[in-house]
Amino acid sequence: GAGVSQSPSNKVTEKGKDVELRCDPISGHTALYWYRQSLGQGLEFLIYFQGNSAPDKSGLPSDRFSAERTGGSVSTLTIQRTQQEDSAVYLCASSFGGQGAYEQYFGPGTRLTVT
Amino acid sequence: DQQVKQNSPSLSVQEGRISILNCDYTNSMFDYFLWYKKYPAEGPTFLISISSIKDKNEDGRFTVFLNKSAKHLSLHIVPSQPGDSAVYFCAASRSGGSNYKLTFGKGTLLTVNP
Numbered sequence: 300g301a302g303v304s305q306s307p308s309n310k311v312t313e314k315g316k317d318v319e320l321r322c323d324p325i326s327g328h329t330a331l332y333w334y335r336q337s338l339g340q341g342l343e344f345l346i347y348f349q350g351n352s353a354p355d356k357s358g359l360p361s362d363r364f365s366a367e368r369t370g371g372s373v374s375t376l377t378i379q380r381t382q383q384e385d386s387a388v389y390l391c392a393s394s395f396g397g398q399g400a401y402e403q404y405f406g407p408g409t410r411l412t413v414t
Numbered sequence: 415d416q417q418v419k420q421n422s423p424s425l426s427v428q429e430g431r432i433s434i435l436n437c438d439y440t441n442s443m444f445d446y447f448l449w450y451k452k453y454p455a456e457g458p459t460f461l462i463s464i465s466s467i468k469d470k471n472e473d474g475r476f477t478v479f480l481n482k483s484a485k486h487l488s489l490h491i492v493p494s495q496p497g498d499s500a501v502y503f504c505a506a507s508r509s510g511g512s513n514y515k516l517t518f519g520k521g522t523l524l525t526v527n528p
Contacts, residue, residue, distance in 0.1 A: 303457065330514065341418065341503060341518035342458070349514075358515075390457055394514075403516070405450075405457030 301325065303406035305391050311412045312381055320376045320409045324393030331374050332394075332403060333366055337387040345389075348374065349396075381413045417441045418506050420519035428527055433491040435522050437504030440485065444506035448516065449478060449489050452501045461502075462489070494526045 304323045312318050324331050333345040344358040348368045359365070363381075368374040378385055388410050392403040419438045427433045437447075445466035450458035464471040464478045464487065471478050477490045491498055504519040 332514065334518075339520065341416075341420075341520045342505075342516070344515050344517070347514055355515075392457070403460070403514075405459070407455060407457050 303391055303393055303404055305389075305406040305409050307409060308407065309410045309412075311414060314383060314413055315380055317377065317379045318381055318411065320378075320389050320391075320411070322374045322376070322391030322393075322406060324372065324374070324391070325404055326372075327395070328393035328404070329371065329396055330394045331368055332392040333374070333376050334390040334392065334405075335360075335387045336390060336408075337384075342390060345376070378411075381411075383413045386411055386413045415440075416519075417444075418504055418517050418519040420502075420504055420522050422522050423520070424523040424525070426525045426527060427494050429496055430493045433489075433494045433498065433524055433526065435489040435491075435502050435504075435524065437487045437489075437519055438485060439487075439506050441506070441508070441517075442485070443508045444517070445509050446507045446513070447478070447480060447487050448505045448507075449476075450503040450505060450518075452503060452521070458503055491524075494524075496526045496528050499524055499526050 306321045329350045331348045334342040336342050346366045347355040363379045366376045388408040390408045392405045394402040448463040449461040451461045452458040462476045464480050480487045501521040503521045505516040
C-alpha cells in the first residue's frame with residue numbers, strides 16, 4: 300500500500316519568506332508526527348497529532364512554527380519568516396493509535412534550504 | 415543536552431563479518447529502545463526494538479542487546495551484507511503519556527564492503 304508521502308521533496312526559499320510543507324499519512328493511521336533533522340544531528344521531535352486530541356506542540360522551536368491537521372488526515376507544517384537555521388530535512392511519520400513508538404512509519408522528508 | 419548518543423559517526427566492515435553499532439543514553443526514564451535504518455533520500459524505517467524488561471531481542475540477522483546498568487545498547491548484524499549499508503539511528507522513549515516521543519541519536523553510517 301501507499302506509504303507516507305511528503306511534498307515538496309525539496310524547497311529553497313529566501314530568508315524571511317513563509318513556507319508550507321505537506322504530509323499525507325498512511326490511510327487509517329490516526330497519529331501523525333513531525334520531526335526535523337538538521338545537518339549532522341539526530342531527528343528532533345516537533346509536534347504530534349492524535350485523532351481529535353489537542354496536539355502536543357512541545358517540540359516546536361519557536362512561534363514561527365505551526366502545524367495543522369485537517370480532517371484527521373493531511374497535515375501542513377508552516378514556518379513563517381524563515382531563518383537560515385531552519386534549513387533541515389523535515390520528516391513526517393504516522394502510526395496507528397499513537398500506541399507503540401515502534402510503529403512509526405516515516406515519509407521521505409522535505410529538504411528545506413533557506414538562503 | 416544529548417540524551418541519546420551514538421559516538422561513532424561511521425563504521426566500515428567487510429561483507430560476512432559482524433557489524434556492531436553502539437548507543438548510550440543518559441535518561442534513566444527511558445524504557446523502550448528502537449533502531450531505525452535510513453537509506454539516502456528515504457525516511458527512516460523501523461528495524462528492531464527492545465523493552466527495558468529484556469536484555470536481548472533477536473530478529474534474523476539483527477540482535478539488539480541492552481545493558482541497563484551501563485545505559486548502553488548495541489545492534490549486532492551478522493552476517494553483514496552490502497545492502498545493510500545505511501545510516502542507523504538509535505532512539506529511545508519512555509512509557510506513560512508521552513510514549514510516542516522518540517529521542518534519536520545522531521546516527522552511525524555503516525558501510526559494508528563486498
